[in-house]
Amino acid sequence: MSIQSAISPVPRRALPEQGNGWGQLKGIMRDYAQDDVDWRRGRSPLYVFFADPEVLEVAREAYAMFMSENALGPAAFPSLKRMESEVVEMSLDLLHAPEGAAGSMTSGGTESIFLAVKAARDWARAERPEITEPELLLPYSAHPAFNKAAHYLGVKARRVQLRADFTADPAAMAEGVTASTIMMVGSAVAYPQGVFDPIEALAAVAQERGLWMHVDACVGGYTAPFVAKLGYPVPAFDLGVPGVCSLSADLHKYGFAAKGASTILYAEERRHAFQFYEFTDWPKGLYRTPSFAGTRPGGAVAAAWAVLNHLGMDGYLRLNRQLMEMRDAYIAGIEAIPELRIWGKPGIGIVTFGSNVLNIFAVAERMAQRGWYPNVVAKPQAIHLMLSLAHEPARGEYLEDLAACVNDVMELGGHIESSIRPVTY
Numbered sequence: 302m303s304i305q306s307a308i309s310p311v312p313r314r315a316l317p318e319q320g321n322g323w324g325q326l327k328g329i330m331r332d333y334a335q336d337d338v339d340w341r342r343g344r345s346p347l348y349v350f351f352a353d354p355e356v357l358e359v360a361r362e363a364y365a366m367f368m369s370e371n372a373l374g375p376a377a378f379p380s381l382k383r384m385e386s387e388v389v390e391m392s393l394d395l396l397h398a399p400e401g402a403a404g405s406m407t408s409g410g411t412e413s414i415f416l417a418v419k420a421a422r423d424w425a426r427a428e429r430p431e432i433t434e435p436e437l438l439l440p441y442s443a444h445p446a447f448n449k450a451a452h453y454l455g456v457k458a459r460r461v462q463l464r465a466d467f468t469a470d471p472a473a474m475a476e477g478v479t480a481s482t483i484m485m486v487g488s489a490v491a492y493p494q495g496v497f498d499p500i501e502a503l504a505a506v507a508q509e510r511g512l513w514m515h516v517d518a519c520v521g522g523y524t525a526p527f528v529a530k531l532g533y534p535v536p537a538f539d540l541g542v543p544g545v546c547s548l549s550a551d552l553h554k555y556g557f558a559a560k561g562a563s564t565i566l567y568a569e570e571r572r573h574a575f576q577f578y579e580f581t582d583w584p585k586g587l588y589r590t591p592s593f594a595g596t597r598p599g600g601a602v603a604a605a606w607a608v609l610n611h612l613g614m615d616g617y618l619r620l621n622r623q624l625m626e627m628r629d630a631y632i633a634g635i636e637a638i639p640e641l642r643i644w645g646k647p648g649i650g651i652v653t654f655g656s657n658v659l660n661i662f663a664v665a666e667r668m669a670q671r672g673w674y675p676n677v678v679a680k681p682q683a684i685h686l687m688l689s690l691a692h693e694p695a696r697g698e699y700l701e702d703l704a705a706c707v708n709d710v711m712e713l714g715g716h717i718e719s720s721i722r723p724v725t726y
């Protein structure tokens with residue numbers, strides 16, 4: 302008897318004997334969703350990136366149009382091949398890639414990062430064969446997807462302490478380089494505090510040491526270029542920076558595309574070539590794929606293409622203007638509560654705040670009791686907001702509840718216990 306069946310008396314569900322009508326199933330699914338976080342009312346500080354109802358509809362219809370098609374077969378579906386190429390070209394252009402740059406669409410940030418690490422590993426095998434135990438050097442704030450990729454790919458990953466402002470420390474990163482280091486990473490922006498790493502300085506170190514420099518712009522890739530055009534301070538972070546070899550940017554985050562869409566871009570086609578996988582020794586002959594996946598959902602490619610073309614430069618500028626004005630209003634509201642402090646200098650739509658005088662997790666716990674899904678950071682302890690436009694109508698209520706929860710916690714002594722834990726699963 303498995304542990305699961307020993308502790309769970311609930312009978313396992315079997316396929317229904319007879320099928321059900323869609324109308325009935327829709328109702329059941331709506332029931333299932335009753336306890337889901339109400340992201341449409343701005344209650345989820347992560348997971349969903351909302352632009353406006355029209356963009357959502359464009360993505361939904363485009364996804365449905367190509368839902369059955371498979372991007373594994375570009376010869377069978379030249380439409381998807383063309384859409385993917387156009388998405389990659391628009392992305393390379395937006396992110397200042399030099400002539401000769403190349404890239405692919407993937408299922409998300411984790412796959413884009415996996416492929417960058419795989420390409421760097423295989424590049425090092427070809428160009429630095431003396432390295433037998435390749436290492437990846439990460440700022441402490443880099444996303445765990447790098448460790449996951451390193452784990453799968455037999456590469457070691459080491460993390461280097463940040464500066465006091467939570468950005469990567471180029472001097473410490475330089476010191477961390479060993480004879481086995483193949484790749485260095487910087488984030489634009491890093492998830493925990495939403496700050497830009499100093500990509501130019503990191504890339505200069507990488508270039509000097511002959512390392513592969515990767516920029517993780519999964520969060521910033523499709524918002525920072527517009528935020529910069531609007532006049533907000535954005536340091537150079539993209540494929541235009543000398544020494545940057547590859548960059549990951551997620552369409553399904555601030556690109557506002559449907560889920561399952563990211564890009565992995567390379568400054569040179571020869572680096573992109575290391576991303577591919579080929580196998581021939583089986584009955585069917587050559588099997589060659591650009592990414593980790595075999596079957597790739599046509600819907601995700603189509604929705605990304607449709608949203609990029611629907612919004613265009615003016616649409617993204619409009620949304621990012623709204624986003625940044627809203628973000629600044631959130632920051633002002635948080636800073637108006639004397640017990641709270643913003644950690645780091647928010648670069649785009651991520652705002653992370655904590656406190657020196659109270660347990661911020663106790664505030665998050667009370668916010669959760671008021672219906673705000675909690676998202677917290679461990680070091681330093683903080684509440685984390687990854688804002689999109691679903692958060693605008695909720696702003697007033699959020700800030701009022703936040704002030705009330707801070708008061709409640711202070712009345713109980715500030716540094717009180719909380720059941721909230723910094724976990725992601």
Ligand SMILES: Cc1ncc(COP(=O)(O)O)c(C=O)c1O
Pocket residue numbers: 408409410411412414444446488490491492517519520551
């Ligand atoms: C900076 C950064 N990189 C990579 C990822 C991974 O992206 P995904 O969840 O799409 O795999 C995230 C996710 O939040 C992220 O914030």
